[in-house]
Amino acid sequence: MTDLAAPTTTRKDWASDQEVRWCPGCGDYSILTAVQLLMPEIGAKREDTVFISGIGCSSRFPYYMNTYGVHSIHGRAPAFATGVALSRPDLHVWVVTGDGDALSIGGNHLLHALRRNVNLTIILFNNQIYGLTKGQYSPTSEAGKVTKSTPFGSLDHPYNPVSLALGAEASFVARTHDMDRKHMMEVFRRAYEHKGAALVEVYQNCNVFNDGAFEAITAKDNRPSMLIPLEHGKPVRFGPQGEKGVVINDQGRAVIVDVAEVGEERLLVHDESRPDPSVAFALSRLANGPHEPTPIGVFRAVERPDYGSLVARQMDEAVAKKGPGDLSALLRSGTTWTVEAGQ
């Protein structure tokens, strides 16, 4: 078969024969392109790659990848993917989900996949709206949002997906956005290379039902002053001239400061690998929404044994201790007695 003989692939090899059917102009396209471009770069194998999704616009993603893929049930992708990842540590399992899918109907499964550190690369398309069902507010929509189901404004307080993942002690948490392919690819690569559960929140524009939700921070001209790039080992700074920075104050909160005022040496030096998630959490609380300066990049990347490896180890230990299973012996493992013929 051709796949075996072709160790190197091109973007074309990763595109399925299905016509992509998102609305023209949807941010999903650029995420798909970033992933399809990344695959050849990281030397992934199509037959060993599985995309699992739930339900929603983003969850159509697997249909467009020339890999193994399952478009499962609303909210349940992490559960389904957990079964795949635990059974087959040799595969690379991606989960593609959205804000409604992952944080509303499927919130429980996301939390537990992160907590257990199942070896999954989870891409959460956050467009702060329900697209597929045509425009109801989502659990990440800003309070007061007027939608078809909230004509007088939504009363719900929104989630911050990065804070949520850090609260679950996810071992890898990052954020990127659909307007910057290079940044997306770099963050996806890091997530791919991470062993364990990796969550990447992607700010994604739904140009039909929530157009411009992230424009204040992701439009090219706004980025320098509104995006705070997190780079491991470097002071956290932003602004067209790098004139702004982030410090951790006495209460442990992250606050934005003028570098000239406080001095460069007081700036927080970003360390993804801090075992304790609280500084990362403080960073995730910097912005109340995508209208304020917002950190992007890798918030946290720590090493913690992934669940599949732990499960595999227990299986190996059981074989080492008891030997491979002997069915006949199992059936005789309780108290037995023999009845002779003709007794």
Place this chain on the structure above:
Amino acid sequence: MADSVVSSSAHSPSRPNGHRPQPVDRVVIRFAGDSGDGMQLAGDRFTASSAIFGNDIATFPDFPAEIRAPAGTVAGVSAFQIHISDHDILTPGDHPNVLVAMNPAALKAHVPDLEPGAAILLNSDAFDERSLQKAGYVADPRTDHSLDSFKVYEVPMTSLTMEAVKPSGTKARDAERSKNFFALGLVSWMYSRPPEPTLEWVAKRFAGNDMVRQANTLAFKAGWNFGETAEIFESAYEVKPAHLPAGTYTNISGNTALAWGVVAAGQLAKLPVFLGSYPITPASDVLHELSKHKNFGVRTLQAEDEIAGVGSALGASYAGALGVTTTSGPGLDLKAETIGLAVSLELPLLVIDIQRGGPSTGLPTKTEQADLLQAMYGRHGEAPVPVLAPSTPGDCFYTVIEAARIALKYRTPVILLSDGYLANGAEPWRIPEVSDLPDLSADVRQASSPNKVLPDGSEVFWPYLRDTETLARPWAVPGTPGLMHRIGGLEKADGSGNVSYDPANHDLMVRLRAQKVAGIARDIPPAEVDDPDGVGGADLLVLAWGSTYGAVQAAVRAVRAGGRRVAHLHLRHLNPFPANLGDVLRAYRKVLVPEVNLGQLRRLVRAEYLVDAEGLNKVSGQPFRREEVQKAILASLGSLGHANGNGASQQGRAG
């Protein structure tokens, strides 16, 4: 019951204990006490020593749903019934011949079930005024003549136990806890059980706790010696070993048999097993047992909820394992959507439902057969699923293997319906030779190469190109080069499996999925009727399924012994039905369907075959008694010849 000898000999004049026990052919004993009194343990141990002794046995543990209902109340009573016999028996017995009552509440709860003349061994230390009040007695039942039709033995079990365990150095508060072993010792003496298996078990079980080991040993011996030396018992009894078919036996419960059946299915299919499960009564024991057997390639995940239990199992099946999920009623509700996805993805999946009393939380520790229609129809859309039910604890083992065979061969979820009665009940089980079990590996057939040549000559893989005979689709497992494909819950085009909204295609796919499941009827054994006069010979057919097997078969035998002609058909395959079922049903003038629900199988066969089946229905959380079924059979036979019998007969027994 004429064949119970306990009561008749209890009336013989008092005489010194002889060393020769009186033979009896069978006895039903019920141990009852507060849920903290260790009655399940006493029953379990009595079962084990009886099984080793070679009796046929059937057991029925019956415990309260609350972990700790108020001590001393009727709601907190826990009981374990065991039927031991020197011949082949089918049920735990309708009415106990012996009741061990550790307190007034246990007495109150169980006296109504006793055989007249039954022996009652009561712990007289527990019959103080407060305890009587808590149990709801206004007068002391020991003196108000309400127990006059029974043989009552008052034994101060608590104080005798405390005295006996003194040498172990156990503190007074803990010493009292060994009284279940005192009771066990006493009953073991009464029924001539060999003491060794129990003593050996105690030595092993409490090897790490010398004091408890000693206390329990002393209490057991004290109970035994009390029987031998106290002059209150006329005699010990002996139930001789039963004439069971030759072979090696073990004592097995339905839940253990299910777990071992799952392990076996994986081995026979040469597939790793993945169990995704969430703890729920009475299914958790299957999760516990399977978690022990990792060296068989069994992975178990205690999932975050029922949905993740089945979701992860289906994911594992997709990835090439035998995916299994276990649950009980409320859990089956939650799994419905994923079972529907499995129908659409056409992947193997075992869903094991240990039915309990419903609806909602219902009666978690009590048995019921009321999930049949849910298993059949409890999903949106046309979503047919094969359904199977085991008939005895030991049969759980074989039924899981058969369910796995169907799931693998036809790439379909299969629902197996056990219930609380089978789950916790135990019977001697003849251990099969592994070489006699079916080889499932031929049914696995995972795809390894493209299966379709396109007009342009290119070879591709079509995930929904079906096997022409079974209509099963190919199972291409991730990691297989060249077979990458995308599937999901959206309707798929016949063949290519691409998303399709085409009306004609949907109509076709719905019918194909239904045909595939219906076609399994060609691949399962025809219904075999137990009718001494040949199919259609008897005047009445009793049609039943699942755990009612013992009571129904015992009733049928009893009716036949009375000279009447009755047939019994017990279904294992409930969807699809065996191909000849319609012919069999139509061969009888009358059909009676006993079920622990309001008539779910009856509804199915009436709809499918237009037969005027009658029902015998009971939903009290308790299994059928033999006599209830027997009475209904006789009533049904009695009404034969009358035009238009008045429909379903009702539960027969009063009180």
